[in-house]
Amino acid sequence: MRDVVLLGSTGSIGSQTLDVVARHRERxxxxxxxxxxxxxxxxxxxxxxxxxxxxAVPSAEAAxxxxxxxxxxVPELRVGPDASTELAGLDCDxxxxxxxxxxxxxxxxxxxxxxxxxxxxxxxxxxxxxxLVTSAAGPGQLVAVDSExxxxxxxxxxxxxxxVRRLILTASGGPFRGRTVDQLRDVTIEQALAHPNxxxxxxxxxxSSTLVNKGLELxxxxxxxxxxxxDITVVVHPQSVVHSMVEYVDGSTIAQCSxxxxxxxxxxxxxxxxxxxxxAAPCSWAEPTSWTFEPLDDETFPAVALARRAGAAAGTAxxxxxxxxxxxxxxxxxxxxGFLDITRTVRTVLDEHLASQxxxxxxxxxxxxxxxxxxxxxxxxxxxxxxxRAEDLTGKETT
Ligand code: NDP
Ligand code: MG
Numbered sequence: 236m237r238d239v240v241l242l243g244s245t246g247s248i249g250s251q252t253l254d255v256v257a258r259h260r261e262r263x264x265x266x267x268x269x270x271x272x273x274x275x276x277x278x279x280x281x282x283x284x285x286x287x288x289x290x291a292v293p294s295a296e297a298a299x300x301x302x303x304x305x306x307x308x309v310p311e312l313r314v315g316p317d318a319s320t321e322l323a324g325l326d327c328d329x330x331x332x333x334x335x336x337x338x339x340x341x342x343x344x345x346x347x348x349x350x351x352x353x354x355x356x357x358x359x360x361x362x363x364x365x366x367l368v369t370s371a372a373g374p375g376q377l378v379a380v381d382s383e384x385x386x387x388x389x390x391x392x393x394x395x396x397x398x399v400r401r402l403i404l405t406a407s408g409g410p411f412r413g414r415t416v417d418q419l420r421d422v423t424i425e426q427a428l429a430h431p432n433x434x435x436x437x438x439x440x441x442x443s444s445t446l447v448n449k450g451l452e453l454x455x456x457x458x459x460x461x462x463x464x465x466d467i468t469v470v471v472h473p474q475s476v477v478h479s480m481v482e483y484v485d486g487s488t489i490a491q492c493s494x495x496x497x498x499x500x501x502x503x504x505x506x507x508x509x510x511x512x513x514x515a516a517p518c519s520w521a522e523p524t525s526w527t528f529e530p531l532d533d534e535t536f537p538a539v540a541l542a543r544r545a546g547a548a549a550g551t552a553x554x555x556x557x558x559x560x561x562x563x564x565x566x567x568x569x570x571x572x573g574f575l576d577i578t579r580t581v582r583t584v585l586d587e588h589l590a591s592q593x594x595x596x597x598x599x600x601x602x603x604x605x606x607x608x609x610x611x612x613x614x615x616x617x618x619x620x621x622x623x624r625a626e627d628l629t630g631k632e633t634t
Contacts, residue, residue, distance in 0.1 A: 237263050238326075239505065240351075242291075242319050242342050243333035244268040245277045247436045248356045248380065248497060252331055253281060255502045259511055266327045269319040271334075272297025279304035286310070289325065291318035317341070324349045329505060331380065332357040335438050336561055337554070337618050340364055344611060347371040354504035356380035362454045363554035363614055366606045369458050377459060378504045383452055384459055385500035386478035386491035391460065393481065393489045402462050403480040403488070404452060405472040406531065407432050409444040412473060416535050422574045424567065432475040432495045441564045445577050446531070450542025454553055457546060464546050469539050471529045476518065492518055538578050541585060548589055550605040551617035558621030559584035566629035576629070584624045588617070 239256065243249045249270070256263045269291035270278045279301055282290055291313040292298050298314045313321050319338075323330050323345035330346040331354040332339050339357030343364065346353040348371060355361060358381055361368050369377075379385050383404055391399070410429050411419055427444040428437070435443070442448035449469055456479075457464050478500075480490040493499050494516055502514035518524075533540050545556040563580040566572045572580070591602040600620030604613050 236261075237328040237505065238266040239263050240267045240322050240325055240327045240330045240346075241265060241333065242269045242322060242330065242339070243271070243335065243357070244281055245270040245274040246333055246335060247434065247439075248331075248333035248501065250277075250281075251497050252333060252501050252505070253285060255498050255505060255511070255514065256285070259502075259506075262511070263505060267291065267322045267325055269313075269322050269334075272300075275300040275304055282310060283308070289313060289322060291322045293318060320345045323351075327351060329354050329378075331501075331505065332360065333380070335359075335436055337363055337557060337615075340611065340614065343368060344371060347373075347376060350376070352376055352378060352507070354378045354380050354501075354507070356501075358384075358451050358455045359557050361458055362451050363557050363618060364611070365454075365458060365549055365553055365609065365614075367609050367611065367614065378507045379455075379459060380497075380500055380504045381452060381455060382495070382497060382500045383479040384455055385503055387456060387460055387481060389491045389503075390479070390481040390489040394483045396461075398483050398485075399462065400482045400484050401466040401468055402456055402460065403482060404449065404456055404467055404469045405475070405477055405479050405528075406446065406449045406469055407443065407475045408471040408473050408529075408531075409446065411444055412471060414535065416575065419535065419574055424570075427567070427574060431473070433497070437568070438561065438564055441567065441577075442560070445560075445574070446536040446538040447542075447560050447578070447581070449531075450538045450545075451557065453539060453542050454546045464543055469531045471531055472526065474526050476526055494518060536578075537582065541578065541582055544589075545585055548603065550609055551600070551603055551613055552585065552589060554614045554617040555588040555603075555621035556581060556585055558618040559625040562622045562625035562631075563629060566625070566631065571631065572629045580625050580628050583628060584621050587624065588621065 265285040267289040268287045272292045289311045320341040323342040329352045333356040339360040343360035475495040482488045496515040499515040502511045545552040559581045563577040593602040600616030
C-alpha cells in the first residue's frame with residue numbers, strides 16, 4: 236500500500252490522479268489533499284470519496300467554505316499560503332505535485348527535503364529551481380508525470396546513460412500548428428484554449444498554443460535526465476501518440492506510444508517502477524493509422540528557442556522566462572495583449588534580466604544570478620521581478 240499526498244487535487248492532473256487511485260484502492264491510499272480554494276465543492280466531494288487525514292487550502296475563507304460543505308465529517312485542516320508546503324513534508328510514500336505554476340516550488344523542495352518520492356507534474360518548480368531542485372533530489376527520488384518525460388524514463392530503460400545520443404521531444408504543435416505570424420496576430424483566447432488532443436488546465440493549454448510548454452519541457456528534460464540542451468531535439472508530431480523518443484549511439488531510436496491519456500503517465504509515476512494493469516487504452520491497429528512528424532517552425536513559435544537561451548544561461552534565467560510567461564498569459568486572458576505579445580513579452584523581460592549585472596544596484600531579482608549562487612530566495616525574487624516587469628509591459632493596473 237502506498238500513501239499518497241496529492242497537491243493540486245481539484246485540477247486536471249489532480250482529478251485524473253484520483254481517478255487512477257479510485258481504480259487501484261488495493262495499492263494506494265490518499266493521506267492528504269491540497270487545492271487552491273477556487274473549487275471548494277469539488278474538493279469537498281474528493282474528501283468524502285477518499286477520506287484523507289489532512290486537507291490544505293491557502294485561505295481562511297476557503298477553509299470555512301470547505302467546513303460548511305463537509306458538515307460534521309471534517310478532516311484536519313491546514314490553512315494558509317504555506318499549507319501545501321506543510322503537506323509535502325508529511326510522512327508518506329509519494330507526493331504528487333499537481334499545483335500549477337511557480338507556487339509549486341516550495342512544496343517540491345519540501346518533499347525532496349523530507350526524502351519522499353516526488354511524482355512531479357508541476358514542471359515549473361523544476362524548471363525555475365533548476366540545479367537547486369536536482370541537487371536536493373536523491374537518486375530516483377524525482378519521477379516524471381509529464382507524458383513526454385514519462386516517455387523518456389520508459390525509453391531510457393532500453394540502454395545505458397552513456398549510450399544515449401539525444402532525446403527527441405515531441406510536440407503536438409498546438410491549435411495553431413502550420414500558421415504564419417500574420418495568421419496569429421488576431422487569434423482569440425477561445426481559439427488558444429481549443430487544444431486538439433489534450434484537455435488540461437488553463438495555463439498549460441495556453442502554453443501549448445504558444446509552445447512555451449515545449450520550452451519548459453525542454454528545460455525539464457535537460458534537468459531530469461542530465462542531457463545537454465543541444466542534444467535535445469524538438470519535433471512536431473500532431474497526433475500526440477508518440478510521447479517522446481531516445482536515440483542511442485548505434486542509431487537506434489526507442490519511442491513510447493499510447494493514445495493521449497494522462498492517466499497512463501500518472502499511474503506509472505504513482506507505482507514507479509511498476510506498471511499498473513489497464514490504466515488506459517492502448518494503440519489500436521485495426522484501422523489504417525498515420526503518425527506524422529515535422530520540424531518545429533522556430534520563427535513563428537520562438538518560445539522553444541527562448542527557453543534554450545534561458546537554459547543555457549541557467550541560474551535565475553529560467554525563473555524569469557516562466558514568470559514573464561505566467562504574467563503574459565494572464566494579460567492575454569484579460570484581453571490586455573494579443574497572442575504574439577505573449578512570447579514578445581517573455582523575450583523582452585528575459586533580455587533585460589540577462590543584460591543586468593549582479594553588482595549594479597537595481598531592484599531585487601532584476602539581475603541575473605548564476606547557478607553557483609542560486610537559493611530559493613534568489614529564484615523567488617527573480618520570479619517576482621519577472622512577473623512584475625511583464626505586468627508593467629502589458630499594462631496591468633497596480634492598486
Ligand atoms: P489546473 O489549473 O487544472 O489545476 C491546478 C491545481 O492546482 C488546482 O487544484 C488548483 O486549485 C491548485 N492550485 C493552484 N494554485 C495553488 C496554490 N497556490 N496552492 C495549492 N493549490 C493550488 O492545472 P493542471 O492540472 O492542468 O496542471 C497542473 C500541473 O501539471 C502544471 O504544472 C502543468 O504544467 C502540469 N501538467 C499538466 C498536464 C495536463 O494534462 N493537465 C500535462 C502535463 C503536465 P483550484 O482548483 O482551487 O484552483
Ligand atoms: Mg507534456
